[in-house]
Structures are given as structure tokens and as C-alpha cells.
Amino acid sequence: MNEYYSLKLLDRMEGLFRRIGVDYRTMRLILQTKLTMDGRRTPTVLTANQKEANTSSGSPLRMHWMYLLFGLLLIPFVIIEGNYIFSMGLTFGMLMFLISTTLISDFSSVMLDLREKNILHTKPVDRRTLSMAKSIHILLYLLSLTLTLAAPSLLVSLFSQGVIFFLLYGICVVLLDCFILVFTALCYLAILRLFDGEKLKDIINYVQIVLSVGLMIGYQLISRLVNFSFLDSGFDPAWWSYAVPPFWFASSFELLIGGNSNQETTILSLLALVVPLLLLATYIRLMPLFERSLQKLAAEEAGGKDKGTLARTLSMLTCRNKQEATFFRFTWSMMKNERDFKLRTYPTVGLVMALPFIFIFNIVQSGGMSELKGSPGYYGMYAIAMLMLTVVQMLRYSASYKGAWIYKSLPLVPGALISRGMLKAAVLRLLLPVFAAESVIFTVLFGTEIIPELFTILLALLLYSVICWRMFPQALPFAEKYEQASRREFTGVSFMMLFIMLGMGLLHYFAAQIPYGVLVYTGILGAANVWGWQAAFGGRPARGKDMPGAGA
Amino acid sequence: MLLEEEPVIEISGLWMNYSDRMVLRGIDLTVYRGQIIGYIGPNGAGKSTTVKIMLGLVEGYTGTVRIFGKDISDGDAAYKARIGYVPEVAEMYDSLTAREYLTFIGELYGMPHEAAEAKARRLMTLLDMERVYDKRIASYSKGMKQKVLLISSMLHDPDILFLDEPLSGLDANSVMVVKEILATLAAKGKTIFYSSHIMDVVEKISSRIILLDGGDIAADGTFGELRERSAEGSLESIFNRLTGFDQYRDIAGDFVAAVMDGEAR
Structure with a gap:
């Protein structure tokens, strides 16, 4: 099994994990095992006979070229001078859109996974540690993905806007990741509590679709706003902008770098810090509940009868x-x-x-x-x-x-x-x-x-x-x-x-x-x-x- | 059995329902050290649900389950360190090698890395699996996977073993080895919970047989006691009688007729 750089970084936060009641050594062990497995291909029935060379391992945290390309598109926004609310609002909007849709489509199955229950839950490991391992596993991927996305603009910002901007941008990106992950997990938790059995699985599907579409429309909305708002440089937040997360993060730039410390900007910036942390705290508290609710997904129910007349015709x-x-x-x-x-x-x-x-x-x-x-x-x-x-x-x-x-x-x-x-x-x-x-x-x-x-x-x-x-x-x-x-x-x-x-x-x-x-x-x-x-x-x-x- | 001995497992008034259907209807069960319990019953009788409740995999039951004298509903997972489990389906992280997987499981049970690794290798060697120790589990045959599962359940020297069809996929020689291992472990005071559909094995291996039917205990005792009660020859026929099943000949006949009919056309 390999030693991963990401895990060494995580070791720095060992004390923090211990304080919230996580068995750090066990969690690290699970993460290390999972990362090792991710790097390997599962041979399928049909490829099993092929040469060994084809099933060699690739690093799970490999570069994602597609995202790097998207990341390049963000560069202009960190160069332009002027109102940070709009340039950074657009940047965070795009980041949030790309990260959330990837999370929902690719990592939901990891989040709602039941297959490993027999392996991990029968061991003397408490639920908090198990679900923490799961969350960190996903978060590592999200961060690697986000870094690829944000890396080009981060680098450019270091030279064009200075160190403070660079650091603030970095911190905001991490907070944004936590926010997205925890928010999604809490959404799932709410659905898990409210519904049962087969209906639950269907509802999860619908929510994913609605979330994806909602995100897209939200992103469009932000870019529309920019069009006319560049005309008047003064930012007068409407009531709904408090509900749009990218604005929170963008406001912190306006507050800390733009020196615009009016009441609205301050409140918005505070939201960027407080909401992710508050949700994170709630999530950590509710994590055992999440694992327990997941069992509901395992309950088997007979599916509806379908004679397949339509398909046959x-x-x-x-x-x-x-x-x-x-x-x-x-x-x-x-x-x-x-x-x-x-x-x-x-x-x-x-x-x-x-x-x-x-x-x-x-x-x-x-x-x-x-x-x-x-x-x-x-x-x-x-x-x-x-x-x-x-x-x-x-x-x-x-x-x-x-x-x-x-x-x-x-x-x-x-x-x-x-x-x-x-x-x-x-x-x-x-x-x-x-x-x-x-x-x-x-x-x-x-x-x-x-x-x-x-x-x-x-x-x-x-x-x-x-x-x-x-x-x-x-x-x-x-x-x-x-x-x-x-x-x-x-x-x-x-x-x-x-x-x-x-x-x-x-x-x-x-x-x-x-x-x-x-x-x-x-x-x-x-x-x-x-x-x-x-x-x-x-x-x-x-x-x-x-x-x-x-x-x- | 000494009377003052503390029971290893103590279940009383265990009820469980999945959405609308009752799976367990008031199970009472006390198990002592050194017993091999043959836990049998038709499909859907509630066997695996009982085992899963004891392992803390399923919640929402009513009644009390005490293992090692401690109620398991308080959420403390520590008691699992003394339990080994072989699930019915061979679920493993099969992209790992046996070395990696077994060491990982050993460590989860709280063993030091080196100790887990050394013991895993020794047990693998004893079951004639040394040459595949560093190969991915995904490339194993069914019997080999089953051996890895068996090893992973005993690596940490547990006091209770829950085995669900532990012999599936093993060849005849390995079956003999495993049966002997189980008998020896029981003689040393371990408790073994053995569920299976293969009656011949249950009949020979168990010191006590519990027959579950429709969420209730239909019979509980040694094979001899069960035979006395029902005056039938084998456990299989006892099983058939107690679960009220007597039309196997008719069904088999109809089945073959249906198969042949499809071919003739």
C-alpha cells in the first residue's frame, strides 16, 4: 500500500479530528486503503483475460485535463480591476457550479454507498469515524478537482493581485468545498429521514436532477447580473443576494481588499465564514445519524410489475x-x-x-x-x-x-x-x-x-x-x-x-x-x-x- | 453446562419488522461458551436478520440483545472486537491483494500492523494459499475467496464466530479442514453460530440446533432431542416436517415437466 501525500497533510490535523471524537488512526487506515483501491482497475469479466499491463494502477489524484481547461477560463476574472463582487462572484459561481454537479453525479454513489457495510460496520469502529473517513475521502477528491480548477487563476492572481488576494482566494475555495459537500450531505440526510424504501431512492434521483438544473439556472442568473451591473459600479445587494453563496465569498474580497466596509458587504462576508462552519458543525454532530439512516436504503422491496408491453412493441x-x-x-x-x-x-x-x-x-x-x-x-x-x-x-x-x-x-x-x-x-x-x-x-x-x-x-x-x-x-x-x-x-x-x-x-x-x-x-x-x-x-x-x- | 456460567449471547423478546412485514416475532435465545449452534430455517425465516442485529448492522428492533453480558444498543462498537463474521455474499475489497486486505482487517480489529501481516501469512500458508498471497483477490476462485473470508473472520482470535454458509465454494478437502477447525475452536471455548442450508453438515457439526420458521423458533435442542421429538431420520426430513413442507416430489416432477416441455417445442 502506498503512502499518500494527501494523508501526510491530513496528519497535521490529527488533533482536530481527535477532538471531535474521531479515531484518527483507524480513519487514516481506511483512507489509505480506499486510495489504494481507487488507483486500481477492477477487472471485469470481459477484460479479465487481457494482458496484465492494461490493469496497471493509475493515481486516483491524477490531473483532470478537462477541469484545467475550465480553470484557464477563470483567469480573466482575477485580472480585471474594479468591483470584486462581480468578478469574484462570477468566479465562485462557476466554481460552485462545476464542483457541485460533479459531486452530485459522481460522488453521490460513494456518499450513499452500502456495499461496504458488511466489511466495515462489523468491525469495532464507531460510526463517527466511519462516516468521517467517507467524507474525507470525497473531500480529497473534491479538493484535488477544485485545485485543478482554481490553480491557473490562483497563480495568476498571486502576480496580478498580490499575496493577500491569493491567500483569501485559497481559503475561500476550501470553504466553498466544505460548504458544497456538507450542504449536499445534509440534503441527503433530510431525504433519508423523510422517506422510506423505494420511494426514497426515487426521490434522491429527482433531487439530484433538480439540484443540477437549479445550479445551472443560478449560474446563468449570476452572469446576467454582471452584464448590467458593470455599468454602475456601486453594489446595492438585493434581498436575494443573501441567498446566493458565490456573493458571500466575493464580498469578502470587497471587504478585505476593496476596502468597501459598508453594512451589506460585511454581513455577506460574515456569511461566507459562518455558514460553512455552522453547517460543518451540524454535520459532524449528525454524522452517526446519517450512517444509521443509510440502512433504510438497504431495505428490499419488491419492484412494481411491468409486463414490458411498450418495450416489446x-x-x-x-x-x-x-x-x-x-x-x-x-x-x-x-x-x-x-x-x-x-x-x-x-x-x-x-x-x-x-x-x-x-x-x-x-x-x-x-x-x-x-x-x-x-x-x-x-x-x-x-x-x-x-x-x-x-x-x-x-x-x-x-x-x-x-x-x-x-x-x-x-x-x-x-x-x-x-x-x-x-x-x-x-x-x-x-x-x-x-x-x-x-x-x-x-x-x-x-x-x-x-x-x-x-x-x-x-x-x-x-x-x-x-x-x-x-x-x-x-x-x-x-x-x-x-x-x-x-x-x-x-x-x-x-x-x-x-x-x-x-x-x-x-x-x-x-x-x-x-x-x-x-x-x-x-x-x-x-x-x-x-x-x-x-x-x-x-x-x-x-x-x-x-x-x-x-x-x- | 454450569449454571453459574455467564451466557455469551442473551436475546430476549426480539421483534423486528421491515416496513410492513414482521421478520422476527419474539425470539428468546441464550448461548453459552463452547457451543456450535446450527442456525437453520427456510429462506426469509429471519436467520440473517438475527445475525445482523447482533452485529449492529440492523437497527430498529425491539427487545434486548446482550453480548458478553453487555447491551449492544448503546452504540459502543467495542464488543465487535471479539466477534468474527463471514457474510453470506463474499463481499470484499477485491482490488486489494490478500496481504493488503487481511492486514487492513486485522488492523481494524485493533491488531498491530506487523502482527496482523505475519498471522495472515501463516494462516494463508496453512490453507495452501501462500502463492496467491500477493495477488489481487479479484483474480481468485470462489473457494479461494471463501478461504480469505474465513481467515479474515478469525485473524483476531474472536470469541464468537458468525458464519453464514462458510463452506460454500470450498473443495471437499478444505471442507474437512474447516469443519475440524470449527470443532477444535468450540472445544477451546469459542462460540460458533453456524447458519446453512446444507442439513447434512449442520447435523454433523452442531452441538445444538435452532430451527427458525416465520420469525419464530420452531425447535431448539441437540440433534438427538430433535429426532426424538419428530421421529424422523435425518435433519433434512425433520426440517421438512417442522416447516410443514411435504410436496417436494410433486414440485420436482412439475418442474422437470416444464423444462422438457420447453425443449420439445
Whole structure:
């Protein structure tokens, strides 16, 4: 087992942990073990036979390139002179948005984990130590992520704004992390206390979606504010700004560096210090309760009966091959039942539902609702493509990945048909409903003349799904264990896919500038779809045609 | 059994319900040192719930559970240092090697690092697992994993062992070794709580058999006592009679008919 630098840093705070009743040595031991495990790949049934070299360890605290890139975007805000409330408010807003969404989508499962109960809870270790170990484990990741995010702007601020600014920024970032972690944990605790069994798990899912969408809208709100507030440099906080955490942290800059010590700024700055610490104290007090409430998640209840009529009908309509149809139905029911999958994809569903509206928000703000008709705002619907980007990545993971041995033991025709059935299910279950809902709203907003354009967008989205599938490494559905490290390998591809999405939107836009352009574009898309859905899956399977229809 | 001896486990009036369903209906149970208790019952009878309550994994029960003479509901986890547990499902941190995992567990039980490491290696060697000591547990066969679980439950020399299907996946030779280990441990005064569905083993190994049915204790005594009461040959048939199950032939016949029917079509 390795010695981790982060743990050595933690050793400095040993006394503090002891004072709140944590068995520090045990906690350190658990953390060290967990960090070691995080660095290792769990071999799945399907990769177990591959060479050892592939399962070598990577550091869990590896650099996250995506976040470093986001971090670079923050640099301008720490350079500009003037009102700190807005520059730093925007910075903290962005930090908070990125950190919270990552926490909710990637670390909720760690926070609500029950699998290790048999291992750890049967040992003579008290609950406080166990849940502290869990929290610190998550906090270490959050901090490493935040540092990557904030590092570029932190460094620049040291030179452009001086040491005090640098230190204050650093402290605020740590406080912000604690705030986010504890706030999320307390939210979960409240839900755990209020609800029971299956409903509890569903509610958690909904809360995650609502939180993600809420964060995004909140962030948009802050950036809107900046637009007009730069005009008058005096900051007059409205009543609601007390409820927006990024403003608290930003105010401390105004107070300590800007020398603006009016009553509002002082109160806001105090909130930045007091609220995180107060929540932290509450959390430490309630930690044993949290662990105890988690047991509720373990209570088994029979799920509702579902005959799968809808899935069967759809699979018959869309799949000609029996095996393809089988995997369509399998993927369909897994997507419906697997909570881990929902937990990681549904926030994206919320996000893509909201993105097109944020896109048109700018138009409405500058010219009012009347400006909307005739504007190209509906191109925002291309953002729905991001849903497929997430779903295609997530379809390979499952909590019950060990069940994948069936793929090896069944007489399956490998490859193509499995993948296509799987992708069709994802498109029908997630992409199309989202698209349909958005289409209805957009038709109301933009008028019926955009309906042909919507058809073009739909074709583009379908083609995009296939490209997504092709670009990511091939995998069988629900056959791998979800791990942070393995997902990070997809960052490069994800970026490229984002550009492809933008490219498709732009092509559409330019095609609309020339006569019959859209018509040609639509035609090309249609042809590409027909070709793509065949070719991407390794061509037409030899036995595909003469097999009887599904489920007959 | 000496009368003045203090019981190791003392359960009285234990009730437990999961949302709407009663799992335990007033269990009373006293266990002394050196007993091997065969804890049997049909699926869903409440066996694992009882064990989980004693391990502090499940809360919300009514009644009292005293282990080593101390009520466990006060939240003090210290008593767990004298308990070993082999859960039904082989849950382990399987991305660790056996060395790492066992040392970790030993340390959690309060052993010094070196002592835990040395003892783990010795026990692994004795069970013929030395060559995989530094390999990841994920690469083990089912039987090997089971051996690691068994070792992890005994590493700290506990006074009570809770074993849930401890022989699953072991080969015939290992089964004999483990059975002998359990008998010897009991002779040295350890208490073993053995739940299993394999009646032959329970019949041979247990000094006392407790049959749970529908959250109640349906029978409690030595195998001899149970046989006297029910006038049946094996524990299996006693089990069938006490749980009111007598149609196994019909069900098997129908099942095979259903299997063959699918094939014929």
C-alpha cells in the first residue's frame, strides 16, 4: 500500500479530528486503503483475460485535463480591476457550479454507498469515524478537482493581485468545498429521514436532477447580473443576494481588499465564514445519524410489475433481427431500473432540457419575445446531442457489472446487433422524449414554420448518436464497473464530440443562408443516417434478414 | 453446562419488522461458551436478520440483545472486537491483494500492523494459499475467496464466530479442514453460530440446533432431542416436517415437466 501525500497533510490535523471524537488512526487506515483501491482497475469479466499491463494502477489524484481547461477560463476574472463582487462572484459561481454537479453525479454513489457495510460496520469502529473517513475521502477528491480548477487563476492572481488576494482566494475555495459537500450531505440526510424504501431512492434521483438544473439556472442568473451591473459600479445587494453563496465569498474580497466596509458587504462576508462552519458543525454532530439512516436504503422491496408491453412493441417496430430486439428490450429495462445509470444520466437530461432555453434567453433579453420569431434561436436544440454523449458513455457501466458473464456463455452473434439494439433503445427511451418535449415548446415559441427545421435537427441528432457510438471505445451494455479513472480516458473524445455537435449546428445555420441549402443538408443527413446505422455496426449481419420478427 | 456460567449471547423478546412485514416475532435465545449452534430455517425465516442485529448492522428492533453480558444498543462498537463474521455474499475489497486486505482487517480489529501481516501469512500458508498471497483477490476462485473470508473472520482470535454458509465454494478437502477447525475452536471455548442450508453438515457439526420458521423458533435442542421429538431420520426430513413442507416430489416432477416441455417445442 502506498503512502499518500494527501494523508501526510491530513496528519497535521490529527488533533482536530481527535477532538471531535474521531479515531484518527483507524480513519487514516481506511483512507489509505480506499486510495489504494481507487488507483486500481477492477477487472471485469470481459477484460479479465487481457494482458496484465492494461490493469496497471493509475493515481486516483491524477490531473483532470478537462477541469484545467475550465480553470484557464477563470483567469480573466482575477485580472480585471474594479468591483470584486462581480468578478469574484462570477468566479465562485462557476466554481460552485462545476464542483457541485460533479459531486452530485459522481460522488453521490460513494456518499450513499452500502456495499461496504458488511466489511466495515462489523468491525469495532464507531460510526463517527466511519462516516468521517467517507467524507474525507470525497473531500480529497473534491479538493484535488477544485485545485485543478482554481490553480491557473490562483497563480495568476498571486502576480496580478498580490499575496493577500491569493491567500483569501485559497481559503475561500476550501470553504466553498466544505460548504458544497456538507450542504449536499445534509440534503441527503433530510431525504433519508423523510422517506422510506423505494420511494426514497426515487426521490434522491429527482433531487439530484433538480439540484443540477437549479445550479445551472443560478449560474446563468449570476452572469446576467454582471452584464448590467458593470455599468454602475456601486453594489446595492438585493434581498436575494443573501441567498446566493458565490456573493458571500466575493464580498469578502470587497471587504478585505476593496476596502468597501459598508453594512451589506460585511454581513455577506460574515456569511461566507459562518455558514460553512455552522453547517460543518451540524454535520459532524449528525454524522452517526446519517450512517444509521443509510440502512433504510438497504431495505428490499419488491419492484412494481411491468409486463414490458411498450418495450416489446417498440422493439418489434424498430428491430428486424431477434437478437437485436432482445438487446433493445434488455437495455430498455436496465435503463429503467438501474439507479446508478439514472443517477449519472438524468442530471444530463435536466441539463439538456434547460440548455436550449438558456440559448434563447439572450435573444429574449436583448429584444423581447417578439424578437424570437424568425431568429435562429431554435438551433439551441442541437444541445440535446449532449445527452447522447453522456448516455453512450454510461451504457457500458453498471453496478451489477459482474452479471456480464452471460454474454460469454450465451450463443450470441457478437458485436453489431447487440450494439444497435442497445443504441436504439437509448435513442427511443431518452433522446426522443426529450426532443419531443422541446419541439412542442419551441413550436409554440417560434411558430409552426420551424417544424421542417426540427425534422432536420432530429436527423442530425440521430446521426450524431451513431457517430458517438463509433467514436467511443466499443463495449457491451452494462458490463463494466463505473470508475472515475476509466471515464477520464474519454475526455479527449468527448471534446471532439462537442465540436462535432457545434459543427452540425453551424452547418445547418450556413445551409439556411443559401436557397434550398437546408433541403440539401436534410437530404445529406437522411442518406448519412441510412448509411451510418448500417455501416457503423459492421455492416448488415449475414443472418439478419431471414430471421423471424422479434417476439412473434 | 454450569449454571453459574455467564451466557455469551442473551436475546430476549426480539421483534423486528421491515416496513410492513414482521421478520422476527419474539425470539428468546441464550448461548453459552463452547457451543456450535446450527442456525437453520427456510429462506426469509429471519436467520440473517438475527445475525445482523447482533452485529449492529440492523437497527430498529425491539427487545434486548446482550453480548458478553453487555447491551449492544448503546452504540459502543467495542464488543465487535471479539466477534468474527463471514457474510453470506463474499463481499470484499477485491482490488486489494490478500496481504493488503487481511492486514487492513486485522488492523481494524485493533491488531498491530506487523502482527496482523505475519498471522495472515501463516494462516494463508496453512490453507495452501501462500502463492496467491500477493495477488489481487479479484483474480481468485470462489473457494479461494471463501478461504480469505474465513481467515479474515478469525485473524483476531474472536470469541464468537458468525458464519453464514462458510463452506460454500470450498473443495471437499478444505471442507474437512474447516469443519475440524470449527470443532477444535468450540472445544477451546469459542462460540460458533453456524447458519446453512446444507442439513447434512449442520447435523454433523452442531452441538445444538435452532430451527427458525416465520420469525419464530420452531425447535431448539441437540440433534438427538430433535429426532426424538419428530421421529424422523435425518435433519433434512425433520426440517421438512417442522416447516410443514411435504410436496417436494410433486414440485420436482412439475418442474422437470416444464423444462422438457420447453425443449420439445
